[in-house]
Amino acid sequence: MNNFKLFKRQTVNELSTFYSFLIGFIIAIIIGSIILLIQDKNPIDTFSLMLRLSVGSVNSLSSSLNKAIPLILAGLGISIINSVKLWNIGAEGQIFLGAIAVNFIYINTQFNNPSFHILVLLLAGFVGGSVCILIPAITKVVFGVNEIITTLLTNYIVFGVTIFLINGPWKDPKSLNFPAAAYVGEEVFLPTVIGKLSFGFLICILFTFVAHYLKNKSVFGFEMRIAGGSAMTAIYAGINAKQKAFIAMLIGGGFAGLAGAIELLSQTHRVSTGISQGFGYTAIIVAAITGMRPLGIFLVGSLFGALSIGGSVIQTIGVSTYIADIIQASTLFGALIIQFFFTYQIKRVEND
Amino acid sequence: MKKYILEAKNISKSFGNVKALEDVNFYLQKGKIHGLLGENGAGKSSLMNILSGIYQPEKGSIYINDIKQKSLDPESASELGIGMVHQEFRLIESFSIQDNLTLSKANIYQDNFKEAYDKYSEIFSLSVNPEKKIVQLSVGEKQKIEIMKLIFKNSNIMLLDEPTAVLTPQETDQLRISLERLSDEDEKTIVLISHKLREIRDFTEKVFVMKNGKMVAEDLSTVDVTDDDLVELMMGSMQKSIIDKSNKTGDTKLSVESIEYIDRVSNYKILEDISLEIKAGEILGIAGVSGNGQVELANIISGVEIDYSGKIFINNKDVSRKGVKSRKKLNLSYIPENRLGVGLAPGVSVLDNSIVRDYFKTRLGPHLSRSKTETYLESLIKKFSIKAPDSKAEISTLSGGNMQKLLMGRELVSNPEVIIASQPTRGLDVNAVEAIHTLLVDQRDKGSAILLISEDLDELFKLSNRLHVMYEGKIVKSFDIDNADINNVGLAMAGVIE
Structure with a gap:
């Protein structure tokens, strides 16, 4: 008998x-x-149409990349948190709270210099994302509560808060009863670089390198790896594992919050349920496919941005947009299965 | 009448490129206690695992009651009456004694449990209610339940893998009497694996000796063979490395004053009034059965555990309230008992693991230089002859010996003033043990003060200048190595102090 x-x-x-x-x-x-x-x-026709409409012109390419910004930023956040072997399922909520924080600061402050104003608002988004993960981070570090559950649950809470705000205190009277907050002024819109490409994409490139440096080249990254590998080794090495986990979570949440801020300032221009279309969840796929590598997240995030743009335009020829979702999800499945064969080898063991 | 109840012929087994067993013959007579002697890594456990169906041999055949067994798996081996007690307990901690004993479907005392339990409790001198949960039992009691489990599932061939490793000398004596009664009264065939000569001599009638995967002596009568013969068989041409103990000692490097440690969860006093001093160029051995506070003591001296009372001085500097990092800066090194999990982080690369001790010395602000760490690892690999082909590979791809060499190298490369080495050679093969002993002695000669915590008395006697014996969280006895007697040390380990 042979065994494998x-x-x-x-x-x-x-x-x-x-x-x-x-x-x-x-x-x-x-x-x-x-x-x-x-x-x-016809798959060839469909895919070539998708290709043409997502990357075929400066305009389509820039909308694809705009779509990629939240995927990349949230994905980077997830990958930083995963350095300590924790999972952030709450990027979706962090994106929303980032946007809410931007609007809150926008409403309550006054700045004369628009560039500085935008900078403050972006920072507010980052902090909003960190605040969103604060409770999961505290419960994780202090009580050891599973962060997968708590980050997931905060998504629902933040979504509820968003619904409340846009139907209640922040409701725009001019929105014809559509639940949304008022638009922010044009002076805080993020400028475009080429075509429709948002300045946010440059921020995205910058943060990709920040995340790459943090994870792979810094002492903090090393300390996170040890803390994630074994809490006991961390204590033995004099590394405060809980502190590293806490900081990693706040930074990771901040990345997703920044995504929400950029989305608001460059795309939606107001708080509504449309701030995120599941970016926080797709970002998990992006991060997982790349094995949590920042540079990979940048590439795969860009591809997935193009896929969703491509997916939304093929509706015109009567194909469901879900084809893009199917491709994204199957890519993850396929990649994980193939990765398994890179990590393990199967050997035949002979008995008798 | 059949001559042998079990016969294994020409068994070979290899793991990867390592030949664990080579043409091994092994046979057992019914109702006798057999000893299987050999150093760590000689292949004893592999052979037992083959007999109990856990491993499949590549070559060879096994006969039970003269019937050739096609292939043994754990289930068929158990049906044939072969049972094994592993070195690690395989009891369900949250279940009662009765549940653990009757768990097997091969259980033969379903209806008359009480009767059987009483009978074997008497044989094992165990006085515990069978409703009691395993968690509540002492280590010695758990060992008894493990062996009883075999009786309850009607194993007539009992393979005991180092059952005495966790026992005190007195409990070991007790076990000997129990096993003798089992072989006499129940005609159980017993195999006792050990690397301790005295036990083989006391327990067994027949003895087999293994060395490097080969059976170097078969079926010797224990009464006819001398200790010297056995040692020579087991170790080959043994050169008992005598280590010069006349080296110069210097100033006191480490001094520990009245340490007391109470476990916050159980409110149990783990350490009580521990004081010790080590001079430069001196190895102080701590003997004791594990679980008597050694791990906690090592953790406290190294700064891992800081919730204690008492004082610790390194080079006359009070570090009692200082953390791990500042103690490292005073050049203290700690080789923890738990190699993978404490000393090394599993799932993390060899490279990252190699800089765990010194990374904060080589950092440039927040930056960690990749080329510097690579050079550092390369120097460790060269200096301590570590086999680590891929620095980016996970640490667990290294063998146990290489892991320990990396850990030791990392901790010793900076010539530490104080070294705490906890069970540094546990589970390693003879060559690795020798290499690590040499490392420690070299370090001693360079003027380090070394605290060596070990369960292996041979190791302690070989390396230490002085010995302390720990029992129930106290240092119960101290010896100069010249005046130390192995029996007295053994007695003190069991808490007998005249």
């Missing part, structure tokens, strides 16, 4: 995450094609 057993590979190819993403993406395209074929649509 798993062995962990001694060395793992550095680019394995990239390869598994590529293979996962190909698998996802195949799955998407099959679904399209079942619906009597």
Whole structure:
């Protein structure tokens, strides 16, 4: 009788995450094609249309990248928190609270210099995201409550707060009864760089390098890795594991909050339920596919931004936008499965 | 009548490139106690795991009652009456004694549990209510329940893997009597694995000796063989490395004054009035059965645990209220008992693990230089001959010996003034043990003050200048190594102080 057993590979190819993403993406395209074929649509036509409308011109490319900003920033936040082996499922709520914080500061302060004003508002967004994860962070560090549950639950709370604000105190009388807060003034709109590309994308590039440095090149990153590897080793090394976890959570939440601020200042221009269309959840997929690598998150986030733009335009030829979601989710599945084969090898063990 | 109840012929087994067993023969006579002697890593446990069906041999055959067994898996081995007690307990802690004993579907005392329990409690001199939960039992009691479990599932061949490792000398004596009665009265066939000569001599009728995966002596009569013969078989041409103890000692490097430590959860006094002093160039051994406060003492001296009363001085500097980092700055090194999990962080790369001690020395503000850490690791690998092919690979891809060398290297490379080494050689093969002993002695000669905590008396006698014995959180006895007698130390470990 033959048995098959798993062995962990001694060395793992550095680019394995990239390869598994590529293979996962190909698998996802195949799955998407099959679904399209079942619906009597030509996959090649559909995908080439998606490609053309998402990256075919400066305008479409810039809307794709704009879409990628919240995915990348929230994904970076998730990856920082994951350095201490914690999961942030609350990026969605952090995005909303970031936007709420921006509006709150906007309403309550007055600045003459618009650039400085925008800077303050972006900072407010970051702080808003940190505040959103504050309770999960405290309960995690003090009582050891599972952060997956608490960050997830804060999403619902923040969403409830948003609904309350836009139907109540912040409701815009001019919105024809549509639940939304009033628009912010044009002086605080984020400028565009090329075409429709928001200045937020440059912030995004900057923060990608910040996250990369923090995770991979800094002492703090090293301390987070040790704390995440073993709390006992951290204590032994004189590293305050709880403090690292707490700080990592606040920074990670802040990244997502910043995403909310940029979304408000460059896209929606007001607080509404449209601040995020599940960006915080898609960001988890983005971060997981890349094995929590900031540079990878930047690339995959950009691709996923293009996918959702492509997905939304193919409605015009009668294809559901869900095809983009299917591709995103299948990419994760495919990539995780392929990653497994990079990490382990299967050997046949002979009995008798 | 059949000659052997169990016969294993030409068993071979390898793990990766390591040959764990090579053409091993092993046979047992019904109703006798057999000893299986060998150093750590000689292949004793592998052989037992094959007999109990956990590993499959690559070559060889196993006969039970003269019937060839095609392939043994744990279930069929258990049906054939082969039972094993592993080194780590496999009891369900939250279940009662009765539940643990009757858990197996092979249980033969379903209806008359009480009767059987009383009978075997008497044999094992165990006086515990079977309703009691395993959690509440002492280590010695748990060991008895483990062995009883085999009886309850009708195992007639009982393989005991170092059952005495966790026992005090007195409990060991007790176990000997119990096992003798089992072999006499119940005709149980017993295999006792050990690397302690005295036990093999006291417990067994027949003895097998293994070395480096080979059976170097089969079926010797214990009464006919001398200790010297056994040692030579077990160690090969043994050169008992005599370590020169006449080295110069210097000033007091570490001094510990009346440490008291109470566990906040259980409110139990773990350490009581511990005082000790170590001079430069001196190794102070701490002997004791584990669980008598050694881990806590090491944690307190190294600064990991700070909720205690008492004083600690390194180089005459009071560090009692200082944390890990400032003690490290005074050049204290700690090699913790728990290699992977405390000393090294699992799931983290070899590179990261190599700088755990000194990273705060080499940092540039918030920046951690990759090239500097790489050079640092390379120097460790060279200096301590560590086999670590991929610095980015997870630490657990290294072998136990290489992990320990990395840990020791990391802690010793900066010539520490004070070293706390807790069970530094546990679970390592002979070569690795020798290498680590050499490291410690070299360090001693360079003027370090070393606190060596170990359960291995041979190691303590070999390395230490002085010995303290810990029992129930106290230093109950102190010896100069020249006047120390292994029996007295053993007695003190069991709490017998005349």
